[in-house]
Structure formats: structure tokens, C-alpha cells
Amino acid sequence: MPKTHDKYQKLRYFAAACGLFAIMYIADDYFDSQPPDTKLELTETELRILIDDFDRKSTSSTDSGESKTVPNFKQYDDVTEIKKAFFAYSLPEIRHQNKVTLIKRKAIISVAQ
Secondary structure (H helix, E strand, O other): OOOHHHHHHHHHHHHHHHHHHHHHHHHHHHHHHHOOOOOOOOOOOHHHHHHHHHHHHOOOOOOOOOOOOOOOOOOOOOOOHHHOOOOOOOOOOOOOOOHHHHHHHHHHHHHHH
């Protein structure tokens, strides 16, 4: 009688192992088929800024009519005037790139969470 009990015990262990294997196999396929949760928490304005920035970089600056001309720094005698002209020329682009960088940072943080 003990030998029959051992056979049934081994059969139960084998059935349990097969069941667990089947569950793991199904669960693995299920999680592989699920798309990742990549919700961007950006406003429409922020998305538009990113798209416009991408478009600006994809076209050459010589083709676009909005490119600013570089001021002639040789016309200034005073260093203070040269600095003012330089910052007046570069500050709008610096502000734009800072805005784009902050939006990209926000997008990365929202996807990472």
C-alpha cells in the first residue's frame, strides 16, 4: 500500500509543476504582449513647441527666412556695447532652448514614472 501512495504523491507533484509551468508560460506571453504605459503629461502648447523645435532643426537655417543676421561687432568701440549686442542677439535663442529642455525633461520624467 505505501508504494501506491508514493506513486500518487509523485503524480500530484508532477501535475502541480506542469500547472505552474503553464501559468508562467501564459503570464509571460501576456505581459510581453501588453504595450508599455507611456503617457506623456504634456500640454498641447508644450507638444507644439517640441514639434516646432524638431522642424527647426530638420531644416537648414539658411533656407528659413526667420534666421536673424549676426550683428557687426566691429562697429562697436566699447566692450559693454559689444556685450549688449551679443546678448540681444543670442538671448531669444537661449530662452527658447531652455524652454525646450524643460519640456523634454518633463516628458522624460512623466514617462519614467
